Amino acid sequence: MKRPVVITGMGAVTPLGEDVAKSWQALVAGKDADVPLELFDTAGCRCHRAAVASLPALAEMRPKALSRLSRASRLAIPAAREALAAARLLDSAGKSLLPVLPLSVSTTAGGMAFGENMLRNVLARKHSRLLGSAARYLPQHQIVDVQRALGFEGPSVIIANACASGANAIGHAAEIISSGMADCVLTGGFEALTELVFTGFDCLQATTVERCRPFDLKRSGLLLGEGAAFLVLETSEHAKQRGVTPLCRLSGYGHGTDFFHLTQPQPDGQALVEVMRRASEAAGVAPREIGYINAHGTATPVNDGAETRAYRTFLGESLDRVRISSTKAAIGHTLGAAGSIEAFFAIMALITGNLPPQLNLQTPIPEIASALVAEKEASRPLRHTMSVNLGFGGSNAALIFSRYEN
Amino acid sequence: MGQGAVTPAGVGIDALLHGHPVETMTSLVSRPDLPWPVFKVKLNDPAFERWQKEPRLRRASPLSYFLVEAAHQALIGLDAIELAQTGLVIAFSTGCLTYSRRFFEDIVTQGHRAASPVLFPETVYNSPVSHVAAALHLEGSAYALVGDETAWIAALKTAWLWLEQERVKQVLVLGGEEFDSASLDAYRNARWLARPQRKLGFIPSEGAAGLLVRRARPGDSKIISQMDDGFIYRSKTEAMAAGQRCLQHFDSHLPCHGSAQYNWLAGIERKLTQDHRPGPAIGNLAYLGEAATASAAWNTLRALASLDQHHPRLLVPIWGSTHQIGALQIENQKPSTGS
Numbered sequence: 001m002k003r004p005v006v007i008t009g010m011g012a013v014t015p016l017g018e019d020v021a022k023s024w025q026a027l028v029a030g031k032d033a034d035v036p037l038e039l040f041d042t043a044g045c046r047c048h049r050a051a052v053a054s055l056p057a058l059a060e061m062r063p064k065a066l067s068r069l070s071r072a073s074r075l076a077i078p079a080a081r082e083a084l085a086a087a088r089l090l091d092s093a094g095k096s097l098l099p100v101l102p103l104s105v106s107t108t109a110g111g112m113a114f115g116e117n118m119l120r121n122v123l124a125r126k127h128s129r130l131l132g133s134a135a136r137y138l139p140q141h142q143i144v145d146v147q148r149a150l151g152f153e154g155p156s157v158i159i160a161n162a163c164a165s166g167a168n169a170i171g172h173a174a175e176i177i178s179s180g181m182a183d184c185v186l187t188g189g190f191e192a193l194t195e196l197v198f199t200g201f202d203c204l205q206a207t208t209v210e211r212c213r214p215f216d217l218k219r220s221g222l223l224l225g226e227g228a229a230f231l232v233l234e235t236s237e238h239a240k241q242r243g244v245t246p247l248c249r250l251s252g253y254g255h256g257t258d259f260f261h262l263t264q265p266q267p268d269g270q271a272l273v274e275v276m277r278r279a280s281e282a283a284g285v286a287p288r289e290i291g292y293i294n295a296h297g298t299a300t301p302v303n304d305g306a307e308t309r310a311y312r313t314f315l316g317e318s319l320d321r322v323r324i325s326s327t328k329a330a331i332g333h334t335l336g337a338a339g340s341i342e343a344f345f346a347i348m349a350l351i352t353g354n355l356p357p358q359l360n361l362q363t364p365i366p367e368i369a370s371a372l373v374a375e376k377e378a379s380r381p382l383r384h385t386m387s388v389n390l391g392f393g394g395s396n397a398a399l400i401f402s403r404y405e406n
Numbered sequence: 407m408g409q410g411a412v413t414p415a416g417v418g419i420d421a422l423l424h425g426h427p428v429e430t431m432t433s434l435v436s437r438p439d440l441p442w443p444v445f446k447v448k449l450n451d452p453a454f455e456r457w458q459k460e461p462r463l464r465r466a467s468p469l470s471y472f473l474v475e476a477a478h479q480a481l482i483g484l485d486a487i488e489l490a491q492t493g494l495v496i497a498f499s500t501g502c503l504t505y506s507r508r509f510f511e512d513i514v515t516q517g518h519r520a521a522s523p524v525l526f527p528e529t530v531y532n533s534p535v536s537h538v539a540a541a542l543h544l545e546g547s548a549y550a551l552v553g554d555e556t557a558w559i560a561a562l563k564t565a566w567l568w569l570e571q572e573r574v575k576q577v578l579v580l581g582g583e584e585f586d587s588a589s590l591d592a593y594r595n596a597r598w599l600a601r602p603q604r605k606l607g608f609i610p611s612e613g614a615a616g617l618l619v620r621r622a623r624p625g626d627s628k629i630i631s632q633m634d635d636g637f638i639y640r641s642k643t644e645a646m647a648a649g650q651r652c653l654q655h656f657d658s659h660l661p662c663h664g665s666a667q668y669n670w671l672a673g674i675e676r677k678l679t680q681d682h683r684p685g686p687a688i689g690n691l692a693y694l695g696e697a698a699t700a701s702a703a704w705n706t707l708r709a710l711a712s713l714d715q716h717h718p719r720l721l722v723p724i725w726g727s728t729h730q731i732g733a734l735q736i737e738n739q740k741p742s743t744g745s
Contacts, residue, residue, distance in 0.1 A: 045518045102636070116510060125436045134591075138729075139552050140553045159552075161532050161548075172564070203522065
């Protein structure tokens, strides 16, 4: 990257916890958030479970303002606030110290529940309260919700590259900084569970009615989840001027499109290999130097097979040394937020040396079995970690995080 | 470099500049007895026939057809190697609205068991991007961006970023929307629709447009020399203030290529630009209706076409209808070439 990009703050709301510390602690302890889904009616669906987040209180907001927020905004605002606070960019009133702060964010459904509500009303030929719900389903309204709650404005980009969006948003933010367009960017992703999307994955038979078992021969599908994660990215010089010590560097970003099929990756994983190589080359980090990979690992038969083959090709003999896990068994597949939440996990692994275990393994895929993180595995020093995501439409992305050395 | 357009006035740049759309009457979902005028793209246009044979597009919604045709026009002349080095950014506001509505309507009216596994993948914002990239063999980076009209600016800025990073040689930037009658209900409730007795009010529309861009080189005629966005609002008063702040970033003498003729931002545009920055007479161009990112793309292409010796530089405001205000500055560096 032309200008080194560092990460100075992180915030998250996940099904495992309302902030970074609680989410990470529960994750490395091997907990999962697989619960019966009660947010909406699932009668007639095959699957009735999901990883549901508890919404943090937004004490400073009046009830009326709170009632106007989408569930997506209720997830995004606290996560963004925690990231800014961690980066020491919030004043005592909880507002951003930077009045203009570019945003690079991701989602696949925005405030879809408002859109669903509007359609229900329209189909029922009801006219009341259509306007508010119609407008607020659009993802740009969650952006304004975040900006207004935290007191800043500025250019924003909303990337909707399906399940790779979160990684794309972070990589895009890094490119904005690297190119000199901005010195500091707030980036992340958010996704709330919605009936339309849940039913969509259910009708594709992509969700499981059993346990979510990434990289297991008996895997039968994914667990849907929700959440949000935000990162503060800036130039190392900008962080230095503010007297803030970076958490780590974002050293590499690769992305590309797999043309094989709208909903299935190329079986040999070659398109993903190319994306990981691009990230690796951008970072100047050889595959053997990567200590931990937070894999996409949806636990669908097609994805995990192709992803395993991609890691074999990309890592070669290093596959026996690298540690890999998919945290979707713990927090579910958070779609547009997945890339951001999983990047946060990859960063925490880098900083702490602790590794999220691969949950629910019974009979691991032999080609990757030795690399999968066991429960209660000893911590280890790591210099580089990677987060990988694949999305509908063939959108693939990889991010590499490296230790910050002054 | 290249340009392409699909409009309710016809397919191609000539239709964008000289065509006249015909209104069709469409009923609200909630009030089948209440028809409103809309502008729709004629899907039986021969230009779409070639795409019906494309395997990836067999089940795709009209939006993918609009986009792939506009993309095809903009890419004419590029060889296979150049296509492989071309990035793709598509801006959407509502995405595949027709399939999303049909998918959810099935759930609401028939229950979850009626959910269609054929429709659902096509409701994803990224699906048309994937279809366009696959159909036209664009192997560079590909993003789907979402927002109001100003997502078009975000898409152009993304293209600039990729070119700056030397990630690709050129980038195809598209904006596209498809009409669904459910949106008519939303617009009516927002009081955005045209009524015979009112001067203001828009006609919902659909279509796409695209611009193939590369880094400016000596000898290039038309360039985008400035892009600004991020001036957010949530009320009419805030929109006026946001527009003022946005336009302060541009040369105050720059003539304006207006665009907000009939939507709720038209009054703000008149106050902030057209009364003080006389530009080309856009009244000579046919009104194509409002189609969010497609409208932003159409207006940019029309503004590029109107650059001439009298107006070698133009301000092109992009009035985001639900989020923010932005603007572009475009220039003709070689007015005499006219290309």
